[in-house]
Amino acid sequence: MKNEMDKTIIENHSRRRFLGAGSAALAAVAVTGLTADAQERANIRKAEHDHSSSNPGQENKTILDENPNSNMPPPTDSGDTVPIWYSFDLTKKRVEEGGWTHQVTEREFPSSRDIAGVNMRLTAGSFRELHWHTADEWAYVLYGSARVTVMNPDGSMFIEDVSEGDLWVFPAGYPHSIQGLGPDGTEFLLVFPQGSFSEDGTFLLSEWVAHTPPEVLRKNFGLDDAALAKLPTGALYIFPGELPGTLDRDKTQIGKALENRLQYTFKMKSMLPTKATSGGEVRIVDSRNFPVSRNIAAGLVTIKPGGMRELHWHPTSSEWQFYVAGKGRMTVFTPVGNARTMDYNANDVGYVPAVAGHYVENTGDTDLVFLELFASDLFQDVSLNNWLRHLPAEVVAQHLNLDAGSIKKIPEEKQVVLK
Numbered sequence: 001m002k003n004e005m006d007k008t009i010i011e012n013h014s015r016r017r018f019l020g021a022g023s024a025a026l027a028a029v030a031v032t033g034l035t036a037d038a039q040e041r042a043n044i045r046k047a048e049h050d051h052s053s054s055n056p057g058q059e060n061k062t063i064l065d066e067n068p069n070s071n072m073p074p075p076t077d078s079g080d081t082v083p084i085w086y087s088f089d090l091t092k093k094r095v096e097e098g099g100w101t102h103q104v105t106e107r108e109f110p111s112s113r114d115i116a117g118v119n120m121r122l123t124a125g126s127f128r129e130l131h132w133h134t135a136d137e138w139a140y141v142l143y144g145s146a147r148v149t150v151m152n153p154d155g156s157m158f159i160e161d162v163s164e165g166d167l168w169v170f171p172a173g174y175p176h177s178i179q180g181l182g183p184d185g186t187e188f189l190l191v192f193p194q195g196s197f198s199e200d201g202t203f204l205l206s207e208w209v210a211h212t213p214p215e216v217l218r219k220n221f222g223l224d225d226a227a228l229a230k231l232p233t234g235a236l237y238i239f240p241g242e243l244p245g246t247l248d249r250d251k252t253q254i255g256k257a258l259e260n261r262l263q264y265t266f267k268m269k270s271m272l273p274t275k276a277t278s279g280g281e282v283r284i285v286d287s288r289n290f291p292v293s294r295n296i297a298a299g300l301v302t303i304k305p306g307g308m309r310e311l312h313w314h315p316t317s318s319e320w321q322f323y324v325a326g327k328g329r330m331t332v333f334t335p336v337g338n339a340r341t342m343d344y345n346a347n348d349v350g351y352v353p354a355v356a357g358h359y360v361e362n363t364g365d366t367d368l369v370f371l372e373l374f375a376s377d378l379f380q381d382v383s384l385n386n387w388l389r390h391l392p393a394e395v396v397a398q399h400l401n402l403d404a405g406s407i408k409k410i411p412e413e414k415q416v417v418l419k
């Protein structure tokens with residue numbers, strides 16, 4: 001079906017080039033439909049195109065099948081953009097007893113200088129060791145449930161349980177922990193507003209202890225030598241543990257240190273949509289509705305089959321995307337005349353340079369779900385339709401050669417997702 005569509009586009013495009021050759025007779029054909037002669041010439045042109053794109057040499061069929069829009073770009077693609085596609089499924093998994101992690105950072109995906117992403121799994125009871133790091137941490141739970149803690153510098157302790165579709169934010173330098181809960185632990189996406197971030201370069205409790213003179217630890221902790229001898233001598237990072245008791249039991253144990261002003265978790269998937277249309281919906285979480293999220297703004301976008309995230313751009317930030325489910329394609333437009341189209345599947349990462357025009361189209365037969373992430377306190381986008389309809393009609397008419405009636409057909413309000 002998709003290929004048929006592409007063929008039609010290619011044929012239409014060939015026809016346009018044909019007309020560009022300057023035949024008045026063929027220009028008339030464009031209005032009245034193709035004459036037999038023109039149809040024959042179009043067929044020849046298509047046969048030439050098919051032969052030009054043939055590949056008698058080697059092919060990695062699996063990769064080609066995943067990327068039809070890269071292998072056979074729409075004729076409107078031109079020039080080149082920075083890399084706009086990567087996948088967690090191309091990265092090395094660091095597997096430990098208790099879970100695993102892998103990451104897409106500036107090292108794997110050089111165009112993404114503003115954001116790095118980490119995908120992590122913890123089995124039931126297993127810990128991501130107590131740690132802290134140089135960037136804020138924004139997380140979206142993809143599977144199962146977890147118990148998280150974070151301590152404010154004033155000593156107040158936040159603790160909460162999260163499950164699929166929830167998110168958390170831990171500010172840079174704030175110490176935190178994550179533990180997989182029953183029945184089967186958790187998996188989550190971590191996002192850091194720092195392209196060079198590495199999940200292997202965090203500050204671990206175990207390593208600090210291992211690299212501090214014992215006499216200093218004795219003074220600091222007030223422990224005797226027998227207790228000091230039990231401390232870990234190397235990194236724990238991810239390790240198996242006992243399933244915790246109830247959240248209420250843990251809160252009681254924390255007692256008066258329990259944080260009761262700031263909320264570090266948010267139910268993103270179950271919030272009411274920020275905008276819903278017949279084509280899908282978007283849920284936006286930024287510092288306006290989740291005050292601790294000062295450096296990451298996010299949109300959770302669901303596009304129904306046949307729907308499309310409208311032509312738009314973001315005025316201040318580059319966009320880092322994680323594809324949660326379904327199949328889609330995106331074209332990114334940058335000057336001068338550059339356009340690149342790529343296909344996206346679950347577990348892929350997309351990138352859009354700041355202010356570059358783009359759309360995301362559902363090309364599958366199930367919902368396309370993805371996260372749009374920005375290293376910013378605010379989610380902001382500019383809708384092309386919105387702009388065209390809020391200008392005086394005469395201005396648009398003279399740019400696009402459209403009459404007033406046609407301009408009125410363009411959706412006036414920002415739809416975000418179109419059917």
Ligand code: MN
Nearest residue numbers: 131132133137
């Ligand atoms: Mn962390």
Ligand code: MN
Nearest residue numbers: 313314319372
């Ligand atoms: Mn966007």
